[in-house]
Amino acid sequence: MAQLPHLVFGGKVTDPQTLEFEDLNKVDLVGVYGSYDEAVTAWRAVSQANVDDCMTKYVVVHLHKLLEPEAQG
Template sequence: MSKLHLVFGGRVKDPQTLDFDTNTVEVVGIFPDYASAENAWRAAAQRTVDDAEMKYVVVHLHRMLEPPLDLPSA
């Protein structure tokens, strides 16, 4: 399975949290590996480096798509 990564960001209500203002969320893209996602994240974050309320993150989509292996049996 591909190890997809989502990069997105936007304005946060408090720079110490990930509480995004949903009206400002920008999807940078979905990437096939962490290295390319990290490059996109760095570029997006660098554009807004002087704005403490702008934050970008990398989400490991592949972790959300993989079924958990330790489910209790019914």
Template sequence: MSMMHLVMGGRVTDPQGVDFEDLSKIDLVGIFPDFASAENAWRGAAQRTVDDAAMKYVVVHLHRLIEPNG
């Protein structure tokens, strides 16, 4: 099974959470075949917006959503 990971981000209503303000403005960084490459992409995106506390990037483990018991 592929271990797909999605990296995405956007402005959040609360920096402590992942409630995005406007889903139409989500930055879809990409889908990656392993956590290491996803983490690298996440780190790059997060560092570009480090001065904006309302911007948040996350790694979504797509393989866990596709096969939650797998």
């Protein structure tokens, strides 16, 4: 099975309706994962740990789509 790298990161946002982070120097880089399922597991764990702070948001980025935009997957 091919590796499909995904990045999980997050931090404080200026508005919970957006992805504009307060300070990019303070973004929490959770990690890079070899599959979407692994990334979602990490995302759920860190999001659940911050569930009481509506101004903190974590996301999953499909790095493989950025690295090879012409490829399907």
